[in-house]
Amino acid sequence: MKLELTVEQQKWQEEFQRFVDKEVLPYAEINDKEERIHPNALKSLKEKGYLGSMLPNHYGGMGLDNITIGLLNEEIGRACSSVRSLLTVQGMIALAILRWGTDAQRAEWLSKFASGEAIGAVGLTEPNAGSDAKSIETTAIREGDDYVINGHKRWITMGQIADVFLIFAKCEGKPTAFIVERFREGFNTKPMSGLLGARASMIAELSFENCRIPSRNLLGQIGAGLSHVALSSLDYGRYTIAWGCVGLAQACLEASIDYASKRVQFGRPIRENQLIQKMITEIAVQLKASRLLCCKAGYLKDTGDPDSIMETWSAKYYASTMVTMAADYAVQIHGGNGCHEGYPVERYFRDAKINEIIEGTTQMHELLIATQEIVDVRRLLRRKSREGA
Structure with a gap:
């Protein structure tokens, strides 16, 4: 595994940085x-084709490798966590249909996702x-030839504006995935507001009251909703969130260094204070470690290594806890100013915490990672014991 980006990846990174600084960052506070993604920012994302960054070229997507997809999510996460969440859920539903959908489902939806003609959400x-x-x-x-859906969903990212939803419901008592268009009778959405962070994620509650969809909207097989469809979708979600955390932590680092260089106390910039330097050091080093974990997960995905799933869990776990620390330190470095909306670190602090909850809480990650490590180590010890015998 090479630790440096390729020339092509570096070019993409520079393009992403320019785009974000011009088209996303100016709208982040707004x-x-x-509590919505500004129409101008959304329009720019569609025009650049970034909403289809994860899809193959023959569906109108960008066909980017996973490292480059990560770099895109890092840069957008640096500016606005909510816009990054749009890329995440768009990819989750698009890749689910790409992998588990029928030819007809792929033909109907994937080019629309790639162009931004259709916005997706996951329920x-x-x-x-x-x-x-x-x-x-x-x-x-x-x-007959239909499925009738009843129930409720909550905390659905982009639920306010999505055109099509990947809905999980129990069919014959087994979790199953379905494609549900917004226009279906009996399907309604209700906006939710007041979110702690990532407030422009445009979350919504979904309700289904005898919502009838054609049988062709079944995605995959009955009973494969969680074990196959959701597993692959959530894997992509965790991967992009981890990269988004890296971007947000980078924003915290840059804001902290800039403020500490300008803020003068006791006759000198506070960046000369050793305790301030300690906080900046911890942000910088853990940020680098998180970026490397994300790169490894992306590399394993690109090479088709099955270990990529667990490496993604590790990357998401470490990056999400790291960015909470980074935002905490950024606010501390800013002092009272960090507690006011006049400085972006106040928003960073709120946005950061969301990442420890979405797509698997910190505690669920700890349980799964520990369980897998125990299995791996026990297997290793048994092998060594057999070899020693």
């Missing part, structure tokens, strides 16, 4: 206050089902 979480996804209560019953 997005947060208005898994419910009022009574979060980390325990198997306990979803939404149901889908086959009636």
